[in-house]
Amino acid sequence: MPAPTIPYAPRYVPAPPTKEDLEWADLPIIDFSLSGTPEGRAALTPQVCHAMQTYGFMYVVNHGLTQAQNDRIFDIADIPFTQVPAEEMKRFTADIKGTGSYRGFKPREMWEIDNGVRDQLEHYNIHRSVTDLQDHPKALQPFPPEILAFTEFNHKKILEPILRILARGLELPEETFIKMHGFDDPSETYVRFMKYYPRTDEDEQKSKNVWLKGHTDIGTVTILWSQPVSALQIRCPDGKWRWVKHIDNVIVVNIGDSMEFLSGGYYKGTIHRVRQPPVDQQGYPRLGVFYFASANEDVLLKPLVYSPVLQRVGINRRFDDEKAPTMDQYRKGRTAAYGMSKLIKKDEVVEEQIIHGVPVRHYN
Template sequence: MPAPTIPFVPRYVPAPPTKEDLEWADLPIIDFSDSGTPDGRAALTPQVCRAMQTYGFMYVVNHGLTQAQNNRIFDIADIPFTQVPPDEMKRFTADIKGSGSYRGFKPRELWEIDNGVRDQIEHHNMHRSITELQNHPKALQAFLPELRAFTEFTHKRILEPILQILARGLELPEETFVKMHGFDDPSETYLRFMKYYPRSADDEAKAKNVWLKGHTDIGTVTILWSQPVSALQIRCPDGKWRWVKHLDNAVVVNIGDSMEFLSGGFYKGTIHRVRQPPRDQQGYPRVGVFYFASANEDVLLKPMVESPVLKRVGIIRRFDDEKAPTMDQYRKGRTAAYGLSTLTKKDDVVEEQIIHGVPVRHYN
């Protein structure tokens, strides 16, 4: 039987890792070799839960994807930005403000970053089903089966064990959060390919070198495939911004607002931002691969009060339970407003907006 033909894709060559002496965040590295078994997840629970209570970020290694498969995904990730003509890209542009959804292309200069500076970010967002709810540009057509396999792998082999471990940390049944994230259930979990382009020196000065303001993510869990261009920073528990270091074939995992709400503040949605890369990487574009997980659309984002842990330690609320939005309401509100609405300045650093009764902060 002949082997299946793998479509050719040009090799994406990223910038070399920085050699500059940066202040790196000391994030825990979690080995997922045994995450497929209950005993393995039980052993990982203290490490993961400690990470998500403090930093809200961690690395995951030995997740099951090879370095060659990782390279292939980044090759494919560059296609929407290099092989889709502008007129076709325009046809697939998402109506972000009108629909509250990122599905499709987000063009450059849609958002205001600061002092009149517009973003230099393009991204292409695909519903995790890849083909069932969305059409795609011609250049991506040959790769859709691979992308579907990739989203299934990421969902089943990385996201679900994380959700099982987080439930264990709250002393809830292991499948509690998994049931809220059905791969085939209605939700806006999506795969994103994202490309940051260098900015002018004038824009860098006006925006204080910030490419994306400090924020927390909308959904429950974000999975970012590590790539060499250093730009991501997290606001550490001591209040300092530190860089997230690249690790070959690792994923960087962080908690989003929705998991913070569901866990009653037990797990932290960590503030993070993107800024101009260090000097030896300036001038390079930065391609990213993300899996943004959201709970099912009808899930109410209120604390799991039945958790024995929350009964012992207490619940930190950002809104009253009776005002809790659904995942669909919160996601649409945050998506439609980001970078496109007026923020209220709280002080020299913090700006705020209210989304479905929830105060959402941005850090400049």
């Protein structure tokens, strides 16, 4: 039987990795070849849980996707930004403020970064079902089978083992978080293709080289496929900003607010930001591929107080349990407000807004 023919996609050529001596975050590296069995997950639990209690970030290696498959998804990821005409892009632009959903395009200059400087990033968001809940521009229409295979890989082979390990870390049954993240259940879990473009020197100066303010993610777990343009920084436990280093065919995983809420603060939604790349990469765009996981829409984001671990160590709440929003309420509120609502300045670094009774902080 002949092999199936895959549709043509222009080859995306990324920037070469930086040669600058940057201060890199010392993130743990987790070998996911062990994640397929209960015994392997038990062995990984101390490493993963320590990472999620301290940095809130980790690298994942040996995840099962080859470098060639990785390259192919980046080829597809670049199509929305290079092969879709401007008029068609407008037709598929998401009504982010009106719906609280990112499905479709987010155009450049929608958000204010600082001192009147607008963002220079575009992204195209695809619900994990790929075609069930949204249509796509003509240039992307040959690729849903590959994109769906990619979403299923992220969900089944990366997200679900992580959720099982995080449940183990709380001494809960492995399926605890799995039941909150059904692949076919109502949820806004999605793939994001995102592209940052270089900015003017004037904008860099006005915004202090920050491309996206320090923030925590909305959902439960974020899966980022490493790419070579260095721009991502995390705020480390000592308060310093350090760079996240690119490693070929590696996944960067971090915890979002919703998992912090569910775990009673045991796992940390780490503050991270995007800033201007180092000098030897400043002329290049930055293409990113993400899988943003959210719990099912009806999940209440309150601590799992029956966890034996939380009963021993205590619970760090960001809001009273009776005021807990659902995943759907919190996601829509955060999404609709981001970059388009007034922030309250708390001090020289921190700005704040309230979303469904939850204080959400941004770090300038």
